[in-house]
Amino acid sequence: MSEGMEEIIADFVTEAEESLEKIDPLFVELEAKGQDKDLLNEIFRSMHTIKGAAGFLGFQSIVDVAHKAETIMKKLRDNEIQMSSSLISVILKSVDMLKALIYHIKVNDGQEEDTAPLLKELDDALNKAQPVSSVEAPAEEKQQPTEEKQQPTEEKQQPADVSPAVESAKEVSVASADKPSVSVPGEDKPDKPAVSSVPTGPVQTLRVDINRIDNVMNLTGEIVLVRNRLLNIANYLEEKYSSDEQVTGLQEAVAFLDLVTSDMQLAVMKMRMQPIKKVFSKFPRLVRDLSKSLGKEVELNITGEDTEVDRSVIERIGDPMVHIIRNAIDHGLESVEERKKKGKPPKGRVDITAYQQGNQIIIEVSDDGRGIDIEKVKSKALEKGLITEEEVQRISDEAAANLIFLPGFSTVDKATELSGRGVGMDVVKTNISRLNGYVEIVTNKDVGTTFRISIPLTLAIIHALMVRAGGVQYAIPLGPIEETLKIAQKDIDNITGQKVLAIRGKVYPLSELTDILGYTSVEHSDKRYVLVIAIGDKKFCVAVDELLGQEEVVIKTIEGIDTDSTGILGATITGDGKIVLILDPSSMSRKVTSLAKV
Amino acid sequence: MPDLNMKILVVDDFSTMRRIVKNILKQIGYENIEEAEDGAQAYAKLKEGGFGFVITDWNMPNMDGLEFLKKTRSDPELKDTPVLMVTAEAEKEKVVAAIQAGVNNYIVKPFTAEVLKEKMDKILEKLGK
Numbered sequence: 024m025s026e027g028m029e030e031i032i033a034d035f036v037t038e039a040e041e042s043l044e045k046i047d048p049l050f051v052e053l054e055a056k057g058q059d060k061d062l063l064n065e066i067f068r069s070m071h072t073i074k075g076a077a078g079f080l081g082f083q084s085i086v087d088v089a090h091k092a093e094t095i096m097k098k099l100r101d102n103e104i105q106m107s108s109s110l111i112s113v114i115l116k117s118v119d120m121l122k123a124l125i126y127h128i129k130v131n132d133g134q135e136e137d138t139a140p141l142l143k144e145l146d147d148a149l150n151k152a153q154p155v156s157s158v159e160a161p162a163e164e165k166q167q168p169t170e171e172k173q174q175p176t177e178e179k180q181q182p183a184d185v186s187p188a189v190e191s192a193k194e195v196s197v198a199s200a201d202k203p204s205v206s207v208p209g210e211d212k213p214d215k216p217a218v219s220s221v222p223t224g225p226v227q228t229l230r231v232d233i234n235r236i237d238n239v240m241n242l243t244g245e246i247v248l249v250r251n252r253l254l255n256i257a258n259y260l261e262e263k264y265s266s267d268e269q270v271t272g273l274q275e276a277v278a279f280l281d282l283v284t285s286d287m288q289l290a291v292m293k294m295r296m297q298p299i300k301k302v303f304s305k306f307p308r309l310v311r312d313l314s315k316s317l318g319k320e321v322e323l324n325i326t327g328e329d330t331e332v333d334r335s336v337i338e339r340i341g342d343p344m345v346h347i348i349r350n351a352i353d354h355g356l357e358s359v360e361e362r363k364k365k366g367k368p369p370k371g372r373v374d375i376t377a378y379q380q381g382n383q384i385i386i387e388v389s390d391d392g393r394g395i396d397i398e399k400v401k402s403k404a405l406e407k408g409l410i411t412e413e414e415v416q417r418i419s420d421e422a423a424a425n426l427i428f429l430p431g432f433s434t435v436d437k438a439t440e441l442s443g444r445g446v447g448m449d450v451v452k453t454n455i456s457r458l459n460g461y462v463e464i465v466t467n468k469d470v471g472t473t474f475r476i477s478i479p480l481t482l483a484i485i486h487a488l489m490v491r492a493g494g495v496q497y498a499i500p501l502g503p504i505e506e507t508l509k510i511a512q513k514d515i516d517n518i519t520g521q522k523v524l525a526i527r528g529k530v531y532p533l534s535e536l537t538d539i540l541g542y543t544s545v546e547h548s549d550k551r552y553v554l555v556i557a558i559g560d561k562k563f564c565v566a567v568d569e570l571l572g573q574e575e576v577v578i579k580t581i582e583g584i585d586t587d588s589t590g591i592l593g594a595t596i597t598g599d600g601k602i603v604l605i606l607d608p609s610s611m612s613r614k615v616t617s618l619a620k621v
Numbered sequence: 622m623p624d625l626n627m628k629i630l631v632v633d634d635f636s637t638m639r640r641i642v643k644n645i646l647k648q649i650g651y652e653n654i655e656e657a658e659d660g661a662q663a664y665a666k667l668k669e670g671g672f673g674f675v676i677t678d679w680n681m682p683n684m685d686g687l688e689f690l691k692k693t694r695s696d697p698e699l700k701d702t703p704v705l706m707v708t709a710e711a712e713k714e715k716v717v718a719a720i721q722a723g724v725n726n727y728i729v730k731p732f733t734a735e736v737l738k739e740k741m742d743k744i745l746e747k748l749g750k
Contacts, residue, residue, distance in 0.1 A: 027640075031637060031644070034636065034640060035637040038635060038636055038637050065682070068634075068682070072634065072680065073635075075638060076637045079638075079641045079730065230636075
């Protein structure tokens, strides 16, 4: 066992953490469904497996805790004892203890947990548990002696049968070796439908250090840049020496490289994708614990948990979501009495949904609570000096709801232990913009609030539109750009100081990109190109001097630059070797709306 | 002396356990080892042929060890493949069910290389290999 012991322990930690995470939500389901055999069996199996491996690795305290908890699970599963919420609580405690014990192994801090009180609690719980029925169990036991008598005969039968089967197995392998190319696919096909009722085919997996995958990802990014550059050079050469055979050959080779690079990018991207279930699976337990401690009744509905997102999203979306969910339950949902008074069902609802929309992943958290009190938000923001008296009058309800994302904002006067811990919703926003995403709020009084998070499918490589404004080239992510238009200065209207553009009968605010970026006194030619950008429900126009084309760009983050205040996502190297800044459409949206206010 | 090149299938849903068992098998001297995550996968693998021994866990999703055992035993091609069942603790009623279903032997975890070797040798010896 000495060989690779550390690696095995590291594997054990990862795997055990995963299975404990998986069973957390099952307990919540169990409380709702009652003594569900499948659920009990699944929890039992996880505990059992962890215990087994821990035994080999010499983690005795894990074995002890898992064993006692498992015994209770087994008796519940086999209908020997009655389920009660105190039993569930003590098993949940065991799960937490196992997590703590595994954590100590993970960080190797040499600390030990005192498991003795918990072990005693588990024993007591089992002793106090009510038996379900006293009839079934003994009946089963009676059968056993007869079964045991049968075993010698069974065993004797086996040796005699062995050799023919082994021979026939050999024959099969020889037979298929004789005609390899024909028989193998033929044998495969009838096999598959037979197995397909069971979801697991022989899927092979390999655990790979994430740094290696990230490395491949970075190198792929570099190749994309080189490919872009080669494409440019090849196009140039083709224009200049179109009759040269070598140039045609180069064009072909580059076209193939283009194709392969795109496929490789996709493949690497998929390698990093994981179902968002990994994050969502923590929420049933969170909601259960929150609703218990707040005395509210909450029904949680989760959909789209198989939606796949980038690994870094999995890592970073958890905290902001926890914050939003806490807010929804703490502030959004009313107490049972209040809901009854309003004629709502006493049980509050929280819906968590994930789905893919084009190149975006959308995650929504909705509650059917009281909605955000816009007036209260406004007065609070005014009180904290976040907005001026004048702005309070003019601000739209939607913009007012977004004030909760401002640093230093918290609507609850007394910070509760749950949601208001000094850090507020601004952290949610910062975390999400780090993922190049954005949050929107839709809120209706007494109907509820929805937080909609949009995150790009991949973080490292984006399709961007290259534009020129004020003599400088910029890249703008293509995702939120709905269309581009060519207009003349006279098409732009002016309503109370705000430039607007009418498109097919609808009026949208328009800003010059140079104004958004803070250029002063730029002369614009009469011919304008307009990007129509949609961020959530907001639509606006940005005018530029020139559209240079579409390019796949690799985002390189610039150290020391804050996307929120500068509106710059990062930089990239273009096909012709220039460094170009990538602009953030969601900060543009904020700038356009704030310019509109002035 | 058992054939150390014999192809062995290790079945467990927990990859750490598979690694541990593989490690122990390597300590004994077996090198030709393949893995499966559950009974269904294991059965599909066995059908590919060439396996001389199966070490399987009991508790697994999709198809557990006992079901897997019953399935191989009812398959004329596989019914004589030696199967060693790994159980957590000697639970009498479980062992009985496994023996009824035709398991060759069982082993209680955690086990050492010595115990595993002894059990395997015994089975192979009985089968006249």
